[in-house]
Ligand code: 5AD
């Protein structure tokens with residue numbers, strides 16, 4: 346059961362705005378929140394939910410920090426707000442409701458968020474009727490401290506409590522409140538997709554791993570897999586709504602299914618097979634898997650399922666077995682490299698990307714050299730590289746032998762050099778080939794060209810005439826460490 350943390354603040358007590366009471370006064374709470382009844386019947390197609398009484402329009406603005414999971418949570422916040430009658434504002438200054446969906450994975454994300462919050466404070470002081478909300482992992486990690494540190498905040502909620510934002514906005518008086526409990530899946534909310542042909546589906550919440558550096562188990566709780574039948578209905582509904590590419594999301598996405606009741610148990614590989622069979626889904630991606638759960642059946646699925654993209658993100662974190670043990674990653678360098686060999690055996694051309702942390706407590710020059718060796722040996726197509734950042738409440742934050750910032754920075758620079766060189770070298774294998782590209786829009790650097798993504802998850806900038814959402818064949822003429830360039834093969838549209 347949900348037990349909201351409640352906190353009253355005298356300075357922000359005020360009556361519910363007219364727009365809410367006009368539309369919902371006579372309704373029961375469940376029918377005020379239009380997706381709730383649908384969700385309990387397990388019906389798909391929630392995007393089309395409309396609020397009967399769209400009265401005076403209010404506007405919202407959401408700023409998102411962090412990972413794809415957070416971006417998807419923001420899509421769900423937006424969908425929920427629009428079904429309550431809100432419209433998206435261009436900027437914060439135009440918004441009645443200013444929201445931040447926060448990340449706490451590294452200190453830099455905290456700092457960026459606090460800088461943005463300053464503007465919200467100023468806007469709120471100009472118009473005290475504005476509502477300021479802080480959701481996501483950072484809010485969850487500090488809970489009620491949000492209100493102590495930022496007294497102008499009206500509502501705060503963790504990633505498992507997004508739906509409570511609507512409860513808050515539709516209640517009869519707005520008293521500052523925080524909602525931080527963990528539930529299974531945070532409500533079946535209608536998502537406002539950024540691109541109509543790409544959809545995210547959260548297949549599990551939380552994480553049972555105990556990586557020493559990571560705050561996620563504290564912010565998103567224990568792992569819970571969603572019901573496979575419900576997921577497939579949701580993906581069928583997305584396909585019917587024009588989605589061609591679906592990305593399955595989970596904190597540890599490939600341990601999906603282990604917690605399901607025996608009779609309903611579906612492994613991650615089986616789930617991939619069932620999604621592949623859905624008419625209209627041309628591309629399947631997933632993030633992020635854990636190397637310990639990257640079993641052979643999942644690797645084989647990449648070779649066998651036509652819609653499953655030839656790309657695996659396989660977080661390494663460190664190439665030193667000693668560091669991996671200190672990080673509590675439950676695999677060592679050899680096991681990781683075995684996985685890579687298995688992937689290359691079954692899917693020789695598979696793109697591999699990774700996450701690497703430099704400067705974990707106690708990391709010696711020798712440990713770091715081992716990380717460089719693995720990067721050199723694997724030859725990743727790309728990597729996210731992070732400087733270790735101690736997070737309050739994690740085991741690593743209290744470890745001795747924390748490294749100085751200059752040492753971490755210097756190692757980072759050396760790591761990035763190797764990552765980029767190897768990625769550039771790997772990218773050359775596409776030159777002269779024709780790859781299928783899902784068109785996302787105009788190129789960011791040259792709007793007369795198009796931009797899209799290949800199955801290998803490379804950004805491709807190219808000359809062509811295709812429209813957004815089409816899959817076209819592109820002849821690749823050059824490659825950098827992060828992008829490919831080429832031109833659309835005319836008369837070759839993939840239907
Ligand atoms: N410091 C630096 N990087 C971190 N990550 C997670 N926690 C930390 C931390 N405390 C990185 C890991 C993870 C990615 C999402 O963020 O590499 O895979």
Ligand code: SF4
Nearest residue numbers: 411412448449450482
């Ligand atoms: Fe995503 Fe992790 Fe940041 Fe939470 S802490 S938003 S799960 S990256």
